[in-house]
Amino acid sequence: MSNDRNRILVESIKRLLRRGATxxxxxxxxxxxxxxxxxxxxxxxxxxxxxxxxxxxxxEKKGHLLMELDEDILLDLVEDMDMDLLMEILExxxxxxxxxxxxxxxxxxxDLLLKKMKEKGxxxxxxxxxxxxxxxxxxMVTDFIALKQDMTVKEAIEHIQKEHQxxxxxxxxxxxxxxxxxxxxxxxxxxxxxxxxTQLKEIITTDVxxxxxxxxxxxxxxxxxxxxxxxxxVVDESHRLVGIVTVDDVIDILRREATEDxxxxxxxxxxxxxxxxxFKSTRIRLPWLFASCVGGIIAFFVIGHFEGELTQFAYLAAxxxxxxxxxxxxxxxxxxxxxxxxxxxxxxxxxxxRVVFKELAVGLILGVVYGVxxxxxAQVRFSTMALAVSVGLALICSMSVAALIGSFVPMAFARxxxxxxxxxxxxxxxxxxxxxxxxxxxxxxxxLGI
Amino acid sequence: MSNDRNRILVESIKRLLRRGATxxxxxxxxxxxxxxxxxxxxxxxxxxxxxxxxxxxxxEKKGHLLMELDEDILLDLVEDMDMDLLMEILExxxxxxxxxxxxxxxxxxxDLLLKKMKEKGxxxxxxxxxxxxxxxxxxMVTDFIALKQDMTVKEAIEHIQKEHQxxxxxxxxxxxxxxxxxxxxxxxxxxxxxxxxTQLKEIITTDVxxxxxxxxxxxxxxxxxxxxxxxxxVVDESHRLVGIVTVDDVIDILRREATEDxxxxxxxxxxxxxxxxxFKSTRIRLPWLFASCVGGIIAFFVIGHFEGELTQFAYLAAxxxxxxxxxxxxxxxxxxxxxxxxxxxxxxxxxxxRVVFKELAVGLILGVVYGVxxxxxAQVRFSTMALAVSVGLALICSMSVAALIGSFVPMAFARxxxxxxxxxxxxxxxxxxxxxxxxxxxxxxxxLGI
Numbered sequence: 001m002s003n004d005r006n007r008i009l010v011e012s013i014k015r016l017l018r019r020g021a022t023x024x025x026x027x028x029x030x031x032x033x034x035x036x037x038x039x040x041x042x043x044x045x046x047x048x049x050x051x052x053x054x055x056x057x058x059x060e061k062k063g064h065l066l067m068e069l070d071e072d073i074l075l076d077l078v079e080d081m082d083m084d085l086l087m088e089i090l091e092x093x094x095x096x097x098x099x100x101x102x103x104x105x106x107x108x109x110x111d112l113l114l115k116k117m118k119e120k121g122x123x124x125x126x127x128x129x130x131x132x133x134x135x136x137x138x139x140m141v142t143d144f145i146a147l148k149q150d151m152t153v154k155e156a157i158e159h160i161q162k163e164h165q166x167x168x169x170x171x172x173x174x175x176x177x178x179x180x181x182x183x184x185x186x187x188x189x190x191x192x193x194x195x196x197x198t199q200l201k202e203i204i205t206t207d208v209x210x211x212x213x214x215x216x217x218x219x220x221x222x223x224x225x226x227x228x229x230x231x232x233x234v235v236d237e238s239h240r241l242v243g244i245v246t247v248d249d250v251i252d253i254l255r256r257e258a259t260e261d262x263x264x265x266x267x268x269x270x271x272x273x274x275x276x277x278x279f280k281s282t283r284i285r286l287p288w289l290f291a292s293c294v295g296g297i298i299a300f301f302v303i304g305h306f307e308g309e310l311t312q313f314a315y316l317a318a319x320x321x322x323x324x325x326x327x328x329x330x331x332x333x334x335x336x337x338x339x340x341x342x343x344x345x346x347x348x349x350x351x352x353x354r355v356v357f358k359e360l361a362v363g364l365i366l367g368v369v370y371g372v373x374x375x376x377x378a379q380v381r382f383s384t385m386a387l388a389v390s391v392g393l394a395l396i397c398s399m400s401v402a403a404l405i406g407s408f409v410p411m412a413f414a415r416x417x418x419x420x421x422x423x424x425x426x427x428x429x430x431x432x433x434x435x436x437x438x439x440x441x442x443x444x445x446x447x448l449g450i
Numbered sequence: 451m452s453n454d455r456n457r458i459l460v461e462s463i464k465r466l467l468r469r470g471a472t473x474x475x476x477x478x479x480x481x482x483x484x485x486x487x488x489x490x491x492x493x494x495x496x497x498x499x500x501x502x503x504x505x506x507x508x509x510e511k512k513g514h515l516l517m518e519l520d521e522d523i524l525l526d527l528v529e530d531m532d533m534d535l536l537m538e539i540l541e542x543x544x545x546x547x548x549x550x551x552x553x554x555x556x557x558x559x560x561d562l563l564l565k566k567m568k569e570k571g572x573x574x575x576x577x578x579x580x581x582x583x584x585x586x587x588x589x590m591v592t593d594f595i596a597l598k599q600d601m602t603v604k605e606a607i608e609h610i611q612k613e614h615q616x617x618x619x620x621x622x623x624x625x626x627x628x629x630x631x632x633x634x635x636x637x638x639x640x641x642x643x644x645x646x647x648t649q650l651k652e653i654i655t656t657d658v659x660x661x662x663x664x665x666x667x668x669x670x671x672x673x674x675x676x677x678x679x680x681x682x683x684v685v686d687e688s689h690r691l692v693g694i695v696t697v698d699d700v701i702d703i704l705r706r707e708a709t710e711d712x713x714x715x716x717x718x719x720x721x722x723x724x725x726x727x728x729f730k731s732t733r734i735r736l737p738w739l740f741a742s743c744v745g746g747i748i749a750f751f752v753i754g755h756f757e758g759e760l761t762q763f764a765y766l767a768a769x770x771x772x773x774x775x776x777x778x779x780x781x782x783x784x785x786x787x788x789x790x791x792x793x794x795x796x797x798x799x800x801x802x803x804r805v806v807f808k809e810l811a812v813g814l815i816l817g818v819v820y821g822v823x824x825x826x827x828a829q830v831r832f833s834t835m836a837l838a839v840s841v842g843l844a845l846i847c848s849m850s851v852a853a854l855i856g857s858f859v860p861m862a863f864a865r866x867x868x869x870x871x872x873x874x875x876x877x878x879x880x881x882x883x884x885x886x887x888x889x890x891x892x893x894x895x896x897x898l899g900i
Contacts, residue, residue: 009679031657035676086718171621225705226485226700230680237796247697248678253676254701258708259790262715266786267779278811285783286816292779293820296772297827301759303768304831309754314760318753321774321883323745328778329717329742329879333735337717363729365763370743381754424765433771 006039011237013040017048026055026330034061040402053077059088067097075104083374087116090125096139096249099128105231136220137213138251140243146174147200148283149183154196171230174202176242182210182241183235210235213242217253222345224250260345264421265336267291287425295430299437306441309448315382316444320390320437323373325371327398328434330366334359334406335424342414352411363403367396374431386447392438393447402432456489463490468497476505484511487725496526503527509538513732517547525554532578537566537871540575544591546699549578568619586670589703590684596624597650599633602866610638621680624691625654632660632683632691660685663692667703672795676701711793714871715786717741738876744882749887756891757899766894769841770887772824777848778879779815782855784809785874792864793871802861806854813853817846836897843897844890849890852882 009032016025029037029052039047056062066074066089078086090113091097102110102125114297116443117125124142131137148158156173184204194203195437210233211220224232224247234243256355267288303310303320310316338355341347347355375392381386409428459482466475479487479502506512514523516539520736528536528551540548540563547687552560552575567575574592581587597606606623625634634654644653657720660683661670672763673696674682684693687810717738753770788805795807825842829835859878860870 003552006779029726033659033677035678058691081481102874106478110605135757174520179491209483225701227483228485228701230697243509247680251675251697251701251704254704255708255794258705262708262712262786262790265712268783268787278808280807280817282812282815285780285821287817288783289776289779290819293772293823296775300768300827303771305646307764307768311761314757314764315754317760317764317770318757320767320770321749321753321887324771324774325746325749325879325883326739327740330735331737333718333738334714336704336712337718340712344705344709358728358731362735363477363734363748365728365740367734369736372737374743374747431774433775437771 006036009036010040010043013052014044017044017051022055025052026057029055032259034064034068035178037065038070040068041073045353046296048232049077050075058219059085060092063089063093066101067093074101074440078105081427083113083116087113092119094141094143095124095128096141099138102129105321109434131213134216134217135213136211136215136234137243139217139220139249140213140245142243142403143411144174144231144233144244145172145179145240146176146241147178147186149175149199151200152196153194153198153200153203155195156200157191158274172233172244174233174244175200177242179238179242182208182235182239184208185233209232210239210241211245212237218257218343219345220245221250221257223255233347257343261339261421264419265425267425269434274405287320291426291430292433295433298430298434302434303441306445309445313387313448316441319374319394319440323391323394323398323436323440324433326370326395327402327432329430330363330399331402331406331432334363335410335420335428336405337376338407338410339424340439342410349411349415352408352415355411356407359407360400360402363400364396365383366398366403370399370412371395373444386449387444388445390440390444394436394443397439398432400434401435405435451539456486458484460490460493463502464494467494467502469503472505476507477503479505480511484514485517487515488520489761491523499523499527509535510542513543513547515537516551517543521554524551528555533563533566537563540567544593545574545578545590546589548575548842549588552579553583553748567845570677571739581663584667585663586661586665586667586684586695587693589667589670589699590695591662592693593680594624594627594683594691594694594834595622596630596691597636599625599627599649599651599654601650603641603644603648603650603653605648607641608649612800616851622659622683622694624683624694625650626691629688630690632685632689633657634658642659658683660689660691662687668707669705669791670695671700671703675704684820707793710790711789714869715789715875717875728770741876741880742883745876745883750887752884753891756895759891759895763837763894763898765837766891769824769828769844769890773841773844773848773886773890774883776820776845777852779883780813780849781852781856781878781882784813784853788860789870789874792860799861799865802858802865805861809853809857810850813850814846816853817849820849821845836899837894840890840894840897844886844893847893848882848886851885855881855885 009028012028013025016028032040044052049237056065066077069077086244090101093101102113105113114126114129128138128142130141145160151159158207160173171187173186173188174182175186177183184201184206185208186200186204190203209223209227209229211223213236215232220232224245229247231244231246233241234241234245268285278296307386327370337359338347342349364376371392371394375388377389378391382388406428409431410424413424414422459478462478463475482490488504491502492503503512506515512535516527519527536878540551543551552563554875564576564579578588578590579593595610597609601609602621612624617781621637622634623636623638625636627633633659634651634656636650636654640653657675659679661673663684663686663817670682673679674695679697681696683691684695686692718735787809788797792799806875811813821842821844824845825838828841830839856878860874863870863874
């Protein structure tokens with residue numbers, strides 16, 4: 001499998017490093033794929049990372065490797081890199097990658113580089129940097145084929161051969177009007193099937209799906225995924241064609257977003273912590289646990305409020321875990337379904353009441369099922385009807401409310417443009433804990449006639 | 451945004467359905483993209499779905515739509531479809547899609563169709579069906595360009611023009627030896643840059659990354675994603691080229707797997723439940739909650755065992771939520787990081803001890819931080835040193851053990867080829883609940899000298 005491939009590469013490189021076999025190393029490094037090297041770099045010391053990076057030929061290959069490296073390794077390498085080399089690398093990178101790299105650098109370094117590039121007449125990069133991060137404008141490349149609609153097919157083919165020998169994505173030929181506005185799309189295959197004198201506007205598909213520069217990158221990714229595109233055209237507010245987003249960037253976005261969502265919901269950061277140190281990992285996870293800690297302290301005061309009842313009926317405490325656990329779990333199910341549904345575009349904010357109502361119904365049914373079950377267990381164990389009914393009712397309330405909170409909160413956050421994945425985790429579980437415990441003791445107090 | 455596009459389509463179609471404007475409907479339906487129509491179908495009644503489906507022109511378009519529809523809608527449409535139409539549709543679909551469709555049908559219907567197709571000499575489909583589901587062999591298409599290595603460039607170009615006018619992915623030209631074994635790859639662009647008499651074997655790239663028919667589809671998807679491929683070649687055990695997997699299928703796999711992982715970890719099924727009815731949704735979520743219910747009952751007996759202590763020190767109960775909550779949350783963080791790390795290939799089973807040890811360290815540090823904090827709260831509230839120390843120690847134990855269980859369990863499941871995402875959720879949270887509660891009362895019993 002591909003893991004073996006990587007393991008062999010890692011081991012060969014480590015062996016050559018130990019032996020100091022520089023010429024061998026250079027050969028292996030320059031034949032290997034940047035994506036594979038990035039995995040090798042993870043298991044090397046900083047000094048060996050620098051040594052290997054220096055052995056890579058030319059700014060283009062160096063640039064490709066940089067874009068594949070983990071962010072902390074990249075920053076380390078770039079930190080004391082020669083400014084001229086950095087310039088050369090930036091020039092070789094695709095604009096979206098160059099913009100990404102610049103945005104990672106310390107501001108003064110980035111500004112200096114931008115100024116230098118402007119002096120050299122390289123202004124594309126500045127154009128891209130004016131778009132917000134994570135928008136279509138920021139992830140597009142401007143290296144695409146645009147043909148005028150009144151060209152003939154013959155002229156179009158000549159134009160492509162002359163001007164676009166090395167365009168990144170030659171599968172779609174976009175067609176624009178005299179103002180540069182996107183009017184249609186065609187393909188090389190289509191061009192060779194019609195007489196050479198045909199005008200482009202007669203043969204193009206005019207129903208082109210495009211995205212706008214300010215659209216969120218997730219929305220762009222969803223469109224490419226839904227229509228099985230290899231690239232999607234990006235237009236500005238006047239519908240002028242300004243770039244394309246290609247499928248390889250879309251894959252990266254979809255993978256990263258999915259991982260981010262999962263990690264954020266568990267309060268484990270936004271990106272992979274597994275390569276990070278114990279202390280970094282601890283720091284990332286601390287805040288989310290703090291929310292749950294505050295929730296626990298509030299629950300503590302809620303229970304403290306019922307200390308009298310607890311002294312009289314100590315076994316009340318024994319049902320706390322099951323009531324908290326069931327509430328928490330059904331709430332997690334609801335919020336996971338909603339967060340993921342919003343992320344994949346299968347749920348919309350406008351459906352909020354339908355979704356919340358449905359989750360409430362599910363919570364109620366499951367609450368009745370498990371309420372009767374646990375209530376029966378309580379009855380068998382203690383033969384106290386009032387206790388059994390209290391526990392059962394508490395479960396029904398706790399599970400219904402948990403499903404309600406679990407579905408409503410992420411929807412409401414999304415409505416106010418707060419990322420539901422990051423906010424939902426601590427907020428939902430903490431509030432469900434408190435509400436469950438409160439319901440339970442309140443119901444027990446009334447029914448047990450304490 | 452694209453949502454507006456869909457909303458307009460849904461509304462137009464519903465209006466035309468009400469008006470019975472069949473000719474208008476036919477026009478709109480046949481111009482719309484199958485991916486958009488699939489969204490329209492979700493909000494229609496079964497009878498209207500059938501009506502619209504009948505209006506779609508020809509088996510090719512019908513087939514494309516079927517592949518985009520949700521599974522339950524698809525099955526409904528196919529159920530009483532004419533066998534001849536179904537045959538025509540199967541013939542028009544790409545093999546991987548046809549295989550998918552067949553595997554969804556009732557067995558006798560599928561067998562009958564396969565027999566019929568064999569009679570017509572269409573055996574490709576049977577070839578594909580012999581591979582296991584979710585492997586490279588099952589998701590590949592056999593429609594690719596393979597050239598013999600001793601062809602000249604001129605012969606290759608002629609061959610492509612004659613034989614491969616409508617191949618799905620003409621960007622990679624795969625080169626094979628006399629036995630059909632994959633030896634290299636080239637591209638149209640490369641062919642036009644060298645003299646026409648050059649032999650292919652002189653110019654091809656021989657270091658081709660390929661996958662084998664039995665590889666898991668997730669592994670295939672990771673390779674396409676890592677190397678930014680538009681397609682990857684699939685070879686059999688003798689390294690013969692038998693198919694390619696294209697990037698659009700890879701996107702679908704990556705999206706589905708990510709969603710599945712998230713939903714499975716929360717015990718909310720494997721696929722989208724949001725389009726399902728309340729009762730279906732309830733049934734899917736019931737079993738996972740049962741695991742947590744059993745855990746709650748065990749915790750109940752554990753606490754019941756300490757009833758004497760609880761009667762003496764009722765306020766012990768007040769710390770149950772915070773200890774369970776903190777343990778549960780840090781355990782969820784650990785298992786999420788591990789499950790996602792395994793899924794994206796950034797963690798390997800062979801790293802199990804390193805990962806578990808690191809998580810244990812994180813759990814210990816966070817346990818000490820929050821143990822001291824909550825212990826101080828307990829001290830301030832009750833001024834009982836023994837209680838404060840009990841609570842603090844219990845938190846340290848509970849959080850360390852939770853991080854240990856949370857990281858070890860998914861790794862161990864993966865080791866024995868049990869899907870870590872589906873097994874981790876209930877197992878981890880339930881065992882952490884029980885262990886936390888037990889530690890707490892055991893420590894309190896000793897320290898409070900009850």
